[in-house]
Amino acid sequence: MSGKHQEGADPRLGIAMLGFSTICFGIACFLQRDFTSFWQPVPEWFPLRQPLAFASAAALVLSGAALFFERTRKIAAIVQVGLFLAYALSWLSVLPERQPWLGIAEHLAIVAGAATIWARLSPEAASRIGFGPIPVRIVLGCCSIIFALAHFVFADATAKMVPTWIPGTPLFWALFTGVGHLAVGLALISGVLAVLSTRMAALMYLCFAALAWAPGAFTHPDQWLRWAGIAITLSMLSGVWLVGDYLKLAAARRREGGTGIEALAAA
Numbered sequence: 001m002s003g004k005h006q007e008g009a010d011p012r013l014g015i016a017m018l019g020f021s022t023i024c025f026g027i028a029c030f031l032q033r034d035f036t037s038f039w040q041p042v043p044e045w046f047p048l049r050q051p052l053a054f055a056s057a058a059a060l061v062l063s064g065a066a067l068f069f070e071r072t073r074k075i076a077a078i079v080q081v082g083l084f085l086a087y088a089l090s091w092l093s094v095l096p097e098r099q100p101w102l103g104i105a106e107h108l109a110i111v112a113g114a115a116t117i118w119a120r121l122s123p124e125a126a127s128r129i130g131f132g133p134i135p136v137r138i139v140l141g142c143c144s145i146i147f148a149l150a151h152f153v154f155a156d157a158t159a160k161m162v163p164t165w166i167p168g169t170p171l172f173w174a175l176f177t178g179v180g181h182l183a184v185g186l187a188l189i190s191g192v193l194a195v196l197s198t199r200m201a202a203l204m205y206l207c208f209a210a211l212a213w214a215p216g217a218f219t220h221p222d223q224w225l226r227w228a229g230i231a232i233t234l235s236m237l238s239g240v241w242l243v244g245d246y247l248k249l250a251a252a253r254r255r256e257g258g259t260g261i262e263a264l265a266a267a
């Protein structure tokens with residue numbers, strides 16, 4: 001990466017986290033020998049569903065690994081944008097029996113992070129299609145608002161995921177984290193303390209992975225859905241972290257008097 005990067009704008013940490021988490025997600029899908037019902041609700045009638053499940057898992061693993069190498073990073077980011085957009089669209093198949101918005105938002109948060117990798121490597125192309133700091137933070141902000149609403153509307157279900165040994169009632173933490181999602185969403189949409197909000201969101205997702213998913217995964221190691229829960233949560237963490245890096249770089253370029261394209265540039 002170029003020496004011109006501003007401190008904290010280097011995306012390598014976020015890229016490594018996204019690569020690792022999507023590799024883990026793909027492995028969990030392989031071990032389930034299917035799409036994960038909680039995050040990839042591909043209908044049973046879908047043509048070639050089983051081969052596609054294995055192809056999807058392989059694409060997650062391979063694209064995650066490819067993110068670690070500069071020569072393959074751009075295509076890996078494009079593949080991941082396509083994969084998680086497809087998973088988001090698969091949620092439309094649950095209508096009208098279930099509401100798909102939470103599942104769609106979870107995947108779009110990862111799409112936003114992967115898209116920033118592509119945008120930093122292809123700033124001219126990103127500029128031509130209108131992809132930039134404002135659209136990406138608004139998309140992620142809307143996702144956070146949906147997360148907040150899910151915590152409020154389904155507070156009892158969310159509370160069941162809170163470990164009982166944590167001080168305070170599970171319902172309190174379900175609502176408290178809902179307020180956290182709401183604050184992140186409003187900060188991103190307004191642009192006020194947007195970078196800080198991505199860091200706080202990342203910390204919150206890390207707590208979800210460590211406290212809500214990991215204990216059950218270690219006590220029931222054969223239940224691969226729990227491992228997939230850790231992986232998808234860490235993927236969301238990576239996505240929001242990468243968006244924060246992208247916003248920070250764009251702000252630094254603006255302070256230096258750079259052009260719109262320069263604000264997108266990775267090097």
